Amino acid sequence: MTFRYGKQRQTLANRCKSLHYNAAISISFGYIFSIFNRNKV
Template sequence: MTFLYGKQRQTLENRCKSLHYNAAISIFFSYIFLIFNRNKV
């Protein structure tokens, strides 16, 4: 029972990590895109 709970918690943590990573990447790319557009104008 404890092993199953630990495994479930681990997957949840990994999912949160990947979600945070994806959010950081999307923010990073949108920031670059914004700068690129501003320089182009």
């Protein structure tokens, strides 16, 4: 029971980690894109 619970918690933590990672990537891409647009205009 405890092993199963720990495994579930681990997958949840990994999911949160990947979510934060994706958010950071999208934010950095948006920032670079806005800079490129500013330089273009």
